[in-house]
Amino acid sequence: MTQFRSACPIASALDIVGDKWSLVIVRSMVVGATSYSDLLSTPEKISTNILAERLRRLEDAGLIRQSQPRQGSIRGAYALTAKGAALIPVVQELARWGEAQIPDRWTPPERFYAARPSDYAARDGDRAAD
Amino acid sequence: MTQFRSACPIASALDIVGDKWSLVIVRSMVVGATSYSDLLSTPEKISTNILAERLRRLEDAGLIRQSQPRQGSIRGAYALTAKGAALIPVVQELARWGEAQIPDRWTPPERFYAARPSDYAARDGDRAAD
């Protein structure tokens, strides 16, 4: 992203994550997805080029990081940074809205609503467990 | 919108409001915007065709309603429905994230964080004050 539309925190937040995919990627990571293929195999069927580009953008924005930069050109697993994990309350509120206002939605797993940003913040700079 | 990507409440919520403009329109209405021109004159500079289309979509989705259907073909003022007002916690969390994670953002007015969905729910079906 190049510029913010305004200095409004809401509009600016949406300049970063206000597309159809970024927050579903965050959701997937909150419930345990770490690899490219984890994120691809989600029921929403994101296409591979979009996933790759979104991961790059989210990494550039500092919301995720590569926890295992593999040897060769191939990249490994992804994890939320503290800044990315700070979005957890946002996706939890979205989930509550969706559950309450849209018929026949799934109930997220318990660990989803239990997740807290601080669970991730402490790990920043660490490598994921091998 | 025609279909949901999945039955996930988050993905589905984003199928409805997961674009760059819907939630800034909700934000504007929470802080008092009611007319088309109020919504146009926001610092984010939404273009008029997008605003018109978004208002139609939000109305079709039941998030807003026209509180004063004027005579002639011209439509009047808009208001949040209970379903739309239920998004208030979502935009409040987005605002908190933006304030905390993006440098130099505005602090929203007090009434923004004070707003509660129930302030709007009771008015559903009413006409706005003239």
Place this chain on the structure above:
DNA sequence: TTTTTAACTTGCAAAATGCAAGCGAGAAGT
């Protein structure tokens, strides 16, 4: 009765999204 203003619509260019196929490197099978 001419001019403004408010609420849009229309036309077209640009950007984002989506589908399908391909590619390079390491792991796995034989």
Place this chain on the structure above:
DNA sequence: ACTTCTCGCTTGCATTTTGCAAGTTAAAAA
């Protein structure tokens, strides 16, 4: 050790969404 498989992407192209600029319609104001 050599072929095959899988993973993590990239590339090409069609479709959809977004954005800018200008035009339209009806009511209100001058």
